[in-house]
Amino acid sequence: MRGAVPSYLAPYVDRIESYQQESVLDTYLLTTGERSTSDRTIHERYRDLNDGHLLHVALEHGDRGYARALANAYFAAAPLLADAGDRLRAGRLALFTTIGGESLRVPQLRARAAAATDPDSRIAYERAALALVERRGSLERAWVEAHAEVSRGLGFPRHADLVAAIEGDIHPWLIHAQRWLDRTRATFLATWRAWRERDDLTTGPFTPYLGRPPAVASGAADMITSARATATAWGFGEVAERVPVDVEPRPGKAPLSLCARIAPPRDVRVTTHSSTSPVDYGVLLHEFGHALHFCLGPDRPFDVYGDHQAITEAFGMTFQRVAAQAEWYAEIVGAPLGAEDLERVWFVSMLLRRMNASQLLYEHSVHMGEVDPAEEFLRLYKREFDADVTPHLAYFRMQQFLELRPFYPLYLYQADCMSDVLWSELATIGGDRWYLGDACRTHLRQRFRATCEVDLPEWLRLLGSKLPASIDSER
Numbered sequence: 001m002r003g004a005v006p007s008y009l010a011p012y013v014d015r016i017e018s019y020q021q022e023s024v025l026d027t028y029l030l031t032t033g034e035r036s037t038s039d040r041t042i043h044e045r046y047r048d049l050n051d052g053h054l055l056h057v058a059l060e061h062g063d064r065g066y067a068r069a070l071a072n073a074y075f076a077a078a079p080l081l082a083d084a085g086d087r088l089r090a091g092r093l094a095l096f097t098t099i100g101g102e103s104l105r106v107p108q109l110r111a112r113a114a115a116a117t118d119p120d121s122r123i124a125y126e127r128a129a130l131a132l133v134e135r136r137g138s139l140e141r142a143w144v145e146a147h148a149e150v151s152r153g154l155g156f157p158r159h160a161d162l163v164a165a166i167e168g169d170i171h172p173w174l175i176h177a178q179r180w181l182d183r184t185r186a187t188f189l190a191t192w193r194a195w196r197e198r199d200d201l202t203t204g205p206f207t208p209y210l211g212r213p214p215a216v217a218s219g220a221a222d223m224i225t226s227a228r229a230t231a232t233a234w235g236f237g238e239v240a241e242r243v244p245v246d247v248e249p250r251p252g253k254a255p256l257s258l259c260a261r262i263a264p265p266r267d268v269r270v271t272t273h274s275s276t277s278p279v280d281y282g283v284l285l286h287e288f289g290h291a292l293h294f295c296l297g298p299d300r301p302f303d304v305y306g307d308h309q310a311i312t313e314a315f316g317m318t319f320q321r322v323a324a325q326a327e328w329y330a331e332i333v334g335a336p337l338g339a340e341d342l343e344r345v346w347f348v349s350m351l352l353r354r355m356n357a358s359q360l361l362y363e364h365s366v367h368m369g370e371v372d373p374a375e376e377f378l379r380l381y382k383r384e385f386d387a388d389v390t391p392h393l394a395y396f397r398m399q400q401f402l403e404l405r406p407f408y409p410l411y412l413y414q415a416d417c418m419s420d421v422l423w424s425e426l427a428t429i430g431g432d433r434w435y436l437g438d439a440c441r442t443h444l445r446q447r448f449r450a451t452c453e454v455d456l457p458e459w460l461r462l463l464g465s466k467l468p469a470s471i472d473s474e475r
Contacts, residue, residue: 002303002452008057009066012049017301019046021263023076028260030089032271033250037086043077050077052154059165065306065455067166071154071406078150084143085403091139093252095132106132107255110206114213119200130205130390137392140399144373147402160367163407170410172468174364177357177413181384188354189386191347205390214344215276220335223247223274223281227288229332230322235441236292243291245284246271256400257283259290259316263301268294278337278345282323289319297448308456309405313415315448318422322435324349331436351385353416358384360409363398367407373398414456414467421465422447 005013022042029035043050055070075081096103104112106129113125148159156162163170195201199212221229224245231240246269257272270287273280293315298304322328324345329337337345362380365371377394381387401408430439450462457469 002299005302006058006061006063006066008054008061012054013302015046016049016305017263019049019073020301020305021267023073024260024262027076028258028262028269028271031254031256031258031260032246032248033252033254036089036093036252038082040079040082043082046073046077050074055154063306064166064168065308068309068405069306071162071166074154075147075150075402075406078153080146081143081150084139084146088136088139088143088399089252091136095136097128097132099128104128111213113206119202123202126205133390133392133396137395140392140395143399144395144402147399151406158367158369159406160364160369163364163367163410167407167410170364170407173410173414174361176417176468177360181354181357181361184354185384188350188384191350192386195344195347205388206393212344214278214337214341216278216281216329216333216337217335220329220333223272223284226281226333227284230285230319230328230435231288231292233332233437234435234444235438236296239292239295240288243288243295244269245288247274249273257287259287259294261290261294261301261304264294264298264304265296278323278329278341279348281333282320282345282349285323286316286320289316292444293448293451296445298452303452307451308411308459309408310411310414310418310456311451311459313411314418314422317415317419318426321349321419321423325433325435327433328435354384356409356412356416359397359401360413362394363401363407363409366398417467418460418463418465421463421467425463 009016019042022039026035026039026042030038048054049070050073052070052074055067055074058064058067058070096105097109098104109125109129109132113122113129116122116125151159151162154162156165220226224247227245228237228240231237253271253273255273258270260269260271262269268291270284270291272284272287275281290312293312294304324342326337326339326342329335358380362376365376366373373394374391378389378391381389405411426434426440426443429443430437434440451459454462460467460469
């Protein structure tokens with residue numbers, strides 16, 4: 001983070017920047033499908049940074065921010081995980097089914113199921129997707145098991161012990177998530193059951209979705225145009241134009257969107273999938289928000305080494321919420337979104353937030369070694385979503401998150417909570433329609449830069465938030 005570099009890291013700063021640039025570029029190319037296997041030589045050249053030694057030194061100095069970054073490097077460099085990842089990518093690439101002469105993969109099959117107008121077609125698409133998910137499940141489970149073995153190689157008996165070392169006492173957040181789920185469960189399930197009745201849905205083997213997905217009207221500005229126009233309205237037009245956004249469809253492209261901070265503030269890129277769904281418009285605003293943060297916050301790449309991931313995710317979550325505002329569609333996208341479609345967007349937002357909270361509790365119990373991963377996943381989704389999902393999704397979701405960070409659901413839940421605070425802050429400064437103009441430009445710049453200077457407890461105090469900080473950091 002910006003400021004005095006600790007003496008034990010000072011000799012490595014230039015190499016850390018080079019390593020970050022090469023490693024993140026490799027991840028970006030794997031995500032976009034432009035590269036099918038990881039480049040092992042990158043990590044081999046920087047073994048002194050990723051062998052776990054500096055991670056333990058950072059922990060000895062109480063520098064959790066740098067310890068988190070060094071833990072990310074350790075897992076990214078692990079040959080066992082790289083092997084499992086290459087096998088998983090190859091396996092996913094080979095997974096498709098042919099219907100009516102068209103080759104369809106899991107995301108396409110699920111999109112067809114969500115859009116199907118009759119139950120029989122919906123069930124047929126669901127079953128075809130489920131068959132592919134079951135075929136790749138063994139590869140995802142193997143990856144998760146390899147991750148556990150690599151984690152133990154750091155000297156922590158359970159992955160939860162590593163999480164505690166780099167995050168501090170997270171129990172206040174676990175309690176917060178459980179109480180939030182308990183408090184909102186009845187309302188959520190009532191809303192979800194009403195949608196099921198309205199759209200004639202069964203729960204199916206996957207996470208709940210709506211029978212008729214919302215769509216932006218024909219002739220409206222596309223996702224990229226809308227995201228750039230929004231950033232321009234906020235006063236960040238120059239940055240918006242120089243951030244490349246990849247939407248090319250490729251066979252090996254990951255289903256998730258990503259903002260890659262390859263060499264911030266100069267080289268920051270976004271990859272996503274083209275869509276007419278307002279939910280995906282929001283996803284691009286989320287990733288573009290990360291891009292603005294990394295282009296306007298740091299002075300050099302090392303400034304974001306050790307920053308807290310939940311803070312930048314909070315920016316993304318806040319900006320994503322813009323795509324659920326009627327005025328944004330009318331004035332920026334150029335086509336009004338109907339009231340029911342807006343209602344559907346809000347429901348999906350509520351669903352995703354609930355999934356983040358549930359995944360936080362789920363993964364922590366797995367990392368503690370307290371539960372059977374598949375059985376606990378089924379139990380939790382039945383309780384929180386009234387859905388009998390396939391247990392293969394347990395390893396799918398855990399693999400996705402572990403590939404990002406040692407405990408990513410924590411950051412997502414923290415960000416969901418902080419986005420409420422940030423939205424209120426921006427509305428206080430710029431009014432309820434702050435997202436249509438540049439009244440918050442100076443404030444956003446200040447907030448972007450502050451993230452390079454503070455860790456989470458200080459950030460929460462800066463926001464005046466009542467959210468929990470870790471217990472031991474508050475002593």
